[in-house]
Amino acid sequence: MNSDFPRILTLLRKERGISQKQAASELSISQALLSHYEKGIRECGLDFVVRAADYYHVSCDFLLGRSPERTGATLSVEDIPEPENASQDNRMRGSILPTLNKKLIFNSLNILFDFLQKINCKELTSKISDFLMLSVYRMFRSVYGVNPKNEQSLFTISKHLYSAKSLAAMAELEAEINALASGEDHKKLIPADVRESLNVTTENLSSDYPQYATSLLNLVQNTENKMKS
The missing domain is CATH 1.10.260.40 (lambda repressor-like DNA-binding domains)
Structure with a gap:
């Protein structure tokens, strides 16, 4: 087993x-x-x-952990809804992999930010947003660097320093996020009734977010599989 x-x-x-x-x-x-x-x-x-x-x-x-879907459904690109407000012009073309991953990420973020709206903690929303923006910033700079002729003056932090600085900022943000989420930051406590209301199960994820739960559950499974390998 x-x-x-x-x-x-x-x-x-x-x-x-x-x-x-x-x-x-x-x-x-x-x-x-x-x-x-x-x-x-x-x-x-x-x-x-x-x-x-x-x-x-x-x-x-x-x-048995073979599918993140309670029904055991197998995921295909066509099964995943387009990100909210996606127009025909900004949809990925060509390879299936970036199209699939873009949908998984965008749709999972819809659930994450809906949770944040329910929690209604400005500091938590702000810090998680900053953390996600740093992640995108880091990856954009990595892709930007594929062509060494791309002009580095687009950025104010040099290519030799941005990685370490952004990693340090993300580590600090993650610590602050966890302190807020766990209630260890006593200056900005999330009310007990709000914590109790955020009761998350695989079953209510699927019922509350019928369009997006598949994306989030597959993102979780795919990410953890990569970390195990």
């Missing part, structure tokens, strides 16, 4: 808000055995995979 199965099996139970004891009873196995499955100590048979998939109303492919 792959390493994703224990994680997803545990995630689905916790998303449903039920105890291990209740899940084990309704899946007709002992709590000890379910605990072993969730921890990856023991491997289950195909019959349990099918039973668990039916119990949590997901596909076996989702349960």
